[in-house]
Amino acid sequence: MRIVAILLLVLTMVATSSLSRVRxxxxxxxxxDDKELLYLPNGRYLKLVSTGQASLVADVVYLWAIQFYSDxxxxxxxxxxxxxxxxxxPELDPLYVDPYWLGAMILSxxxxxxxxxxxxxxxxxxxxxxxxxxxxxxxxxxEGADRPLxxxxxxxxxxxxxxxxxxxxxxxxxxxxxxxxxxxxLRDWEEVLHDPQSDEISRVIxxxxxxxxxxxxTIQSLEGTVQAFRERFGxxxxxxxxxxSAGLIPSVPVDPGGAPYSYDPATGHVSSPAGRILGEE
Amino acid sequence: xxxxxxxxxxxxxxxxxxxxxxxGIGRTVAVDGLSLSTEPGEIFGLVGPNGxxxxxxxxxxxxxxxxxxxxxxLLGRPPSDPTARERIGFLPENPYFYDYLTAQEFLDFYGxxxxxxxxxxxTRVGEQLERVGxxxxxxxxLRKFSKGMIQRLGLAQAILDDPELLILDEPxxxxxxxxxxxxxxxILSFRAAGRAVFFxxxxxxxxxxxxxRVGILRGGKLKxxxxxxxxxxxxxxxxxxxVQGAVPEMPGVESLSSSGSETLVRVPDVETLxxxxxxxxxxxxxxLSVWPSRETxxxxxxxxxxxxxxxxxx
Amino acid sequence: MSAxxxxxxxxxxxxxxxxxxxEAIRDRILYLLLVFALVLIGVSRALSQLTVGSExxxxxxxxxxxxxxxxxxxxxxxxxxxxxxxxxxxxxxxxLANPVRRWHFIVGKYLGLLVVLTMNVVxxxxxxxxxxxxxxxxxxxxxxxxxxxxxxxxxxxAILFSCFTNPILAAVGTIAxxxxxxxxxxxxxxxxxxxxxxxxxxxxxxxxxxxxLSLLDIKAEVVHGVAVPASTMGLAxxxxxxxxxxxxIVACAVFERRDFN
Numbered sequence: 143m144r145i146v147a148i149l150l151l152v153l154t155m156v157a158t159s160s161l162s163r164v165r166x167x168x169x170x171x172x173x174x175d176d177k178e179l180l181y182l183p184n185g186r187y188l189k190l191v192s193t194g195q196a197s198l199v200a201d202v203v204y205l206w207a208i209q210f211y212s213d214x215x216x217x218x219x220x221x222x223x224x225x226x227x228x229x230x231x232p233e234l235d236p237l238y239v240d241p242y243w244l245g246a247m248i249l250s251x252x253x254x255x256x257x258x259x260x261x262x263x264x265x266x267x268x269x270x271x272x273x274x275x276x277x278x279x280x281x282x283x284x285e286g287a288d289r290p291l292x293x294x295x296x297x298x299x300x301x302x303x304x305x306x307x308x309x310x311x312x313x314x315x316x317x318x319x320x321x322x323x324x325x326x327x328l329r330d331w332e333e334v335l336h337d338p339q340s341d342e343i344s345r346v347i348x349x350x351x352x353x354x355x356x357x358x359x360t361i362q363s364l365e366g367t368v369q370a371f372r373e374r375f376g377x378x379x380x381x382x383x384x385x386x387s388a389g390l391i392p393s394v395p396v397d398p399g400g401a402p403y404s405y406d407p408a409t410g411h412v413s414s415p416a417g418r419i420l421g422e423e
Numbered sequence: 424x425x426x427x428x429x430x431x432x433x434x435x436x437x438x439x440x441x442x443x444x445x446x447g448i449g450r451t452v453a454v455d456g457l458s459l460s461t462e463p464g465e466i467f468g469l470v471g472p473n474g475x476x477x478x479x480x481x482x483x484x485x486x487x488x489x490x491x492x493x494x495x496x497l498l499g500r501p502p503s504d505p506t507a508r509e510r511i512g513f514l515p516e517n518p519y520f521y522d523y524l525t526a527q528e529f530l531d532f533y534g535x536x537x538x539x540x541x542x543x544x545x546t547r548v549g550e551q552l553e554r555v556g557x558x559x560x561x562x563x564x565l566r567k568f569s570k571g572m573i574q575r576l577g578l579a580q581a582i583l584d585d586p587e588l589l590i591l592d593e594p595x596x597x598x599x600x601x602x603x604x605x606x607x608x609x610i611l612s613f614r615a616a617g618r619a620v621f622f623x624x625x626x627x628x629x630x631x632x633x634x635x636r637v638g639i640l641r642g643g644k645l646k647x648x649x650x651x652x653x654x655x656x657x658x659x660x661x662x663x664x665x666v667q668g669a670v671p672e673m674p675g676v677e678s679l680s681s682s683g684s685e686t687l688v689r690v691p692d693v694e695t696l697x698x699x700x701x702x703x704x705x706x707x708x709x710x711l712s713v714w715p716s717r718e719t720x721x722x723x724x725x726x727x728x729x730x731x732x733x734x735x736x737x
Numbered sequence: 738m739s740a741x742x743x744x745x746x747x748x749x750x751x752x753x754x755x756x757x758x759x760e761a762i763r764d765r766i767l768y769l770l771l772v773f774a775l776v777l778i779g780v781s782r783a784l785s786q787l788t789v790g791s792e793x794x795x796x797x798x799x800x801x802x803x804x805x806x807x808x809x810x811x812x813x814x815x816x817x818x819x820x821x822x823x824x825x826x827x828x829x830x831x832x833l834a835n836p837v838r839r840w841h842f843i844v845g846k847y848l849g850l851l852v853v854l855t856m857n858v859v860x861x862x863x864x865x866x867x868x869x870x871x872x873x874x875x876x877x878x879x880x881x882x883x884x885x886x887x888x889x890x891x892x893x894x895a896i897l898f899s900c901f902t903n904p905i906l907a908a909v910g911t912i913a914x915x916x917x918x919x920x921x922x923x924x925x926x927x928x929x930x931x932x933x934x935x936x937x938x939x940x941x942x943x944x945x946x947x948x949x950l951s952l953l954d955i956k957a958e959v960v961h962g963v964a965v966p967a968s969t970m971g972l973a974x975x976x977x978x979x980x981x982x983x984x985x986i987v988a989c990a991v992f993e994r995r996d997f998n
Contacts, residue, residue, distance in 0.1 A: 147902050147910045153943060154913040157920060193919040194950060197957045198802040201795050205787050237961040240790030346790065420789065442998070479998065485834045487997045505836040513834035519826050521756070523763045535752030536835040538745040580831065590834075 185233025192234065200235035207231075207241075211248055212420040220253050228262050232269060242266030243279050243347065247419050251354060256287040267299075274306035275343050278313075282351070285317060285327070293317040307339045324359050328352065350419065353398045357417040360395055364403065364412045367391055372410070380407050430499040431460040432588040432619040433467070433484060438493035440479055453479040455643040457493070461621060461636070466614050468630035469623040470720070471640035472728065477623035478516060480640070481592050484621075485513060498588060509538070512581030516593040518573060522566035526557060526576055529565060530583060537584045551579040556605070571602040578609060589613055591622035595629050607633055631720040639727050646727040655723055659715040662690045664699065668708030673699060685711065749837045750845040757819065757849025766814050771857060774807035778864050793869065797960045800865035801880055805956070808858055808888045809915055815853070816895030817907035819846045820992070829997060840989040847896055847985060854888050879970055880959040886977035887953045891915055893984035900991045917943070918950035953977050 192199040207226050211219070227245025231238060243266070246259035263280040270276065281296035297314035300306055313330065334340050335348040364382065367390050371379050379385055382394045382405045396402055397416040404413045438457045441450050454476040461467045469477050482488040483495055486502030500507035520529055527548060534544035552558045555575040560568070568576065574597070581589055589610070595603045610620050610633055624630050630637055631651065638648040647654055663679065670678065670686050675695045679687040690696045696713070703710050761767060778800050785795035820843070823829040832842065862881050866874035894914050898907035924944045931937055952973050955965050 144902060144906075147898065147906050150910050150913055154917050157917050157924075157943070190920055190923055193916050194805065194954050194956075195802045197798045197960060201788075201798050205784075205795075208787065208789055235957060237957060237963065238794070240788070240794070244789050343790065482830075482997065485830075487830060487833060489996060505838050508834060509836040511834070513831060515827060515830045515834075518831065519828060520831075521760065521828060523760060524756075528759075532752050532756050533831070533835065535748050535755075536832065536837050538748060538836060577831070 183230075185230040188230060189234050196234045197238075200231050200238055200241075203231055203234070204238070204241050208244075208420060214415070214418065220249075223249060223253070224258060224262065228265050232265060236269040239266060239270055239273050239275065239343070242270075242276060243343075244419070246279065246283065247347075247350070250283050250286065251417075251419050256283055259283050272303060272305075274300045274303040274310070275341075275347075276300075277303070278306075278310065278344075279347065281313065281317065290317050307337070307341075307344075309333065309337060309339070324355055324362075328355050328359070331355065354417055354419075356398055357414050360397070361403070361412045361414065361417065364391075364395070364405075365410060368405075368410045368412070378407050378410050379405075381405065382412075430463070431496070432463055432498055433459070433461045433621050434494070434496040434499075435459050435480070435484070436494040438480070438483060438490045438495060440476075440483060440488065440491050452643050454483070454490075457640075457643070457645055459638055459645060459648055461619060463619055464614065464617050465635040466610060466620040466633055467622075468634035468637045469621070469640055470625065470627055470630050470637060470724065471623075473625060475640040476643040477625075477640055478592055479643075481590060481623055484590065485511075510587040511590060512583065512586040512588075513590045514574075514577045514581045514592065514594060516596060518577040520565050520573065520576070522564065525562050525564050526552065526568075527561040529576065530580060533580045533583055539584055543584075547583055551583055554582075555579045555609070570597050571599065574598060574602065575605070578606065582609070582613070587618055589618060589620045589622075591620070593624055594622055595624065595626060603629065627720045627724055637720065639724060641728055647723070651720070655718045655720060657717055659693075659717055661692075661716050662696050663714045663716060664688050664690055664696065665711040666699075666703055666708055667711055668703070669706050670708070671699065671702040671706060673702070745836070746838075746841065749835075749841045750848065753832075753837075753842055753845025754849035754852070757846050758852055761815050761850060761853040764815060767811060767853070767857075770807050770811050770814070771860070774803045774861055775864050777803045777807075778861065778868060782868055794960060796865075796869060797877065798956070800861075800868065801877065801884070801956045801960070804858055804861045804865070804881065805884050805887070807861070808854060808884060809891055811857060812850070812854055812888050812892045813895055813908050813911050813915075816850055816892050817899050817904040817911060819850060819896060820899040821902075821904055821907065824997060827997075833997075839993050843896065843900075843985065843989045843992055847892060850892055850896075851889060854892065855885060858885055858888070876962065877959050879965060880956050883953045883955055883970075883973055883977070886974055886981075887950060889981045890948055890950070890953075890977055890984070893981040893988065897984055897988040897991065900988050900995070914947060915950070918948040919954075921947060921949040922951045948980055949976075 188199060188203075189196050203226065211223075213219075223245060227241045231241045242262055246262045249255045249262065250259040260280055260283055263276050263283070266273065266276045267280070277296045277300035281293045281300060284290075284293035284296055294314050294317040297310055297317055301310035301314060331348045331351045334344055335352065340348070364385075367385050368378060371385055371388060371390060375388070379388075382403060385391050386394050394402070397414040399416050401414070401416070405411075406413075436458050438454055439452070440454045441452050443450055457476075457480060469480065471477050479488065483490045484497055484502060485508070495502055497507040498510055502508070524532070530548040530551065531544055534548060539547065549558075549561075552561055555578055557572060557575055557579065560572065565573070565576075574594070578591075578594070581591070591610075594606050594610075598606065607629070610622070613620055614635075634651060636648070636650050637654060639646045664687070666686050666688060667684055670676070670688060673695065675691045676699060677689045679689055681687065688699075690699055700710055781796045781799035781803075784799065785792035788795050823832070829842075833839065858881060862874065862877075865877075891911060891914070895907065895911045898910045902910070921944060924940050928937055928940045931940065953976075955970075955973075957963075958965050
């Protein structure tokens with residue numbers, strides 16, 4: 143009878159040896175900082191190893207990815223974004239909606255890869271046909287990339303899903319006149335935030351977009367004021383305070399998080415961490 | 424056909440058990456062709472040196488081990504039949520019981536196993552605790568019990584539902600004289616109530632004191648079996664006499680030892696003893712003590728054990 | 738057959754189950770694992786703050802996984818020594834000298850441990866319900882029910898191993914069954930990549946003999962609010978309970994043939 147136990151052990155080894163075919167993902171570029179990601183396995187193998195706790199492993203990978211992508215100091219870290227959010231996590235938990243839209247937002251806001259963002263959202267839509275939030279966000283991505291026709295199509299698709307909110311129809315209609323106008327976009331997101339029918343995910347996304355767009359708007363305005371200063375005084379201001387003391391703006395604004403804006407006198411560019419998806423507060 | 428009064432409590436016929444060694448190498452014959460049968464209402468003792476196969480025999484009787492060959496019957500039924508175990512009580516050697524239970528919980532548990540109803544359990548548990556002198560410790564956890572107390576509790580468990588046959592493996596081992604006396608008394612009271620007792624022991628004096636019949640087991644084989652007084656002659660073999668003063672010379676009188684004015688002599692029979700007493704009186708000596716030596720079980724045992732193996736007794 | 742035999746059988750099993758229950762309750766390992774699980778469930782709330790998006794998902798996932806994993810660990814740690822300890826300490830001798838059948842012993846031990854495990858699961862679920870303020874835990878109950886069925890299955894295996902080997906090997910064996918059981922779904926895929934022949938047959942045998950534990954895992958569905966049809970639930974429960982019975986029967990058979998020396 144001891145033999146049976148030993149046989150079972152041997153069989154387990156045989157079964158798990160199939161896992162030895164875990165592929166190592168090697169970076170294509172040189173000088174890559176992505177040492178951590180070198181060992182991130184294929185989603186299917188991760189699922190095999192998770193022994194019934196696949197959802198939890200998906201959560202762990204997601205939480206890890208959030209921390210990883212919050213570290214803005216790292217260069218070249220977006221190489222595997224598609225892989226993590228579009229392959230590993232969905233393989234473990236295809237119904238997990240958050241990673242699709244967060245990955246898409248990072249791609250669109252930080253990497254400016256709209257098509258990548260849309261691809262991620264499309265994958266989410268494929269796995270979650272009843273999650274209206276995904277085509278809804280895809281509509282906003284298309285709108286931000288100045289593709290109103292595509293945006294309208296996405297909003298129609300979202301509105302067609304049963305139990306979706308009523309304002310989706312309005313958005314579809316208004317998309318055709320909506321082209322890169324931050325103020326209009328801000329107004330729409332405010333609407334979503336305060337609409338009593340909005341669900342939690344919508345509110346979370348609305349808050350983030352509001353912060354990003356507000357920041358963008360202020361940055362645009364500040365850079366414009368810097369230009370005006372230059373035209374008047376023949377040089378760029380050394381600090382943003384000079385704009386206030388010159389009377390061009392009433393006071394130096396702070397970002398939605400309450401921190402001051404960063405200003406580079408050499409180029410005239412204004413920036414702020416609040417214009418990013420993660421790593422705030 | 425055996426009537427209810429003539430069913431032997433324990434019946435073994437040609438019982439053999441061989442153990443395979445580690446990894447199938449080597450064989451030990453633990454019990455070889457053992458046949459015996461006990462009478463209702465008698466105390467039977469199975470004696471033998473350690474490793475003779477006593478415990479193996481008991482386990483085969485209880486169905487804990489399967490015999491390779493032969494027939495085993497307990498109160499007329501095979502040990503695989505649980506009803507056979509309904510009317511017996513068992514106490515193993517060096518018992519260990521669940522130390523997280525109290526004495527009461529322990530007996531209650533066994534009461535359940537024996538099929539006793541709640542009311543019966545309540546009364547009997549109390550009674551048996553009384554009987555073995557543990558009434559005060561009913562609520563104590565077993566891990567606090569001494570070895571003697573455990574043994575007594577084990578006995579209480581064995582006699583809990585008043586079985587017809589009591590099977591005990593080395594019941595007196597590790598007990599102090601008081602404990603041994605108590606166990607002996609319980610066994611005797613059992614016989615007085617008409618119950619049968621079967622126990623194994625390597626302490627021959629205990630067996631000699633209480634057994635009706637005895638079986639000597641050695642190397643897995645039964646060397647002798649029968650009533651004590653048929654196995655051991657109760658006749659006096661010789662006398663040992665302690666004499667003070669001069670010892671008269673006589674044929675047959677053998678001096679064993681002397682210290683000071685006392686001498687110990689061996690006298691072969693009653694006639695020589697009478698002449699010695701008379702002679703001692705005449706020569707002014709004093710006879711201090713006379714002790715008749717009879718054959719003991721130990722003597723028989725040593726005789727059996729000294730013989731080379733291959734001898735069988737019937 | 739004496740009259741009143743059924744009540745006697747029940748009484749014996751009941752007695753052994755009660756005893757096993759008492760023994761498990763007084764085992765420190767039980768509380769160690771339970772405290773670990775409860776701490777983990779409590780901490781999940783804090784952990785969920787790190788996420789972007791649904792915090793409840795993190796709490797639910799961690800909670801259900803904790804119940805599942807610690808349930809399995811408890812089943813293994815307590816189960817593997819159940820039979821072994823009795824044989825090793827020789828308490829089994831006095832026990833079997835009574836009019837109980839050997840299978841009564843196995844079934845009694847099994848039921849006693851199952852009661853303890855159920856209490857554990859109920860306690861952990863209650864704590865999870867407390868943590869999920871405002872959310873209903875009723876929707877998660879089907880998943881918890883299937884976790885219990887999975888525990889019944891694992892306990893049966895633990896007892897089977899405990900019948901013929903020491904606790905360490907038994908623990909390794911049972912955990913191996915658990916791990917392979919959760920990989921069972923991949924054997925189908927593996928078979929497609931292996932040319933037919935004896936390796937394919939081995940795969941088939943493995944798939945059928947070892948439990949398919951992914952059938953009893955509806956945690957993902959429950960957390961995402963996907964409805965599981967009653968027929969699927971019913972079949973899963975039936976599969977789990979039938980399988981446990983089969984394993985238990987094998988354990989009884991193994992135990993029946995054993996010599997105790």
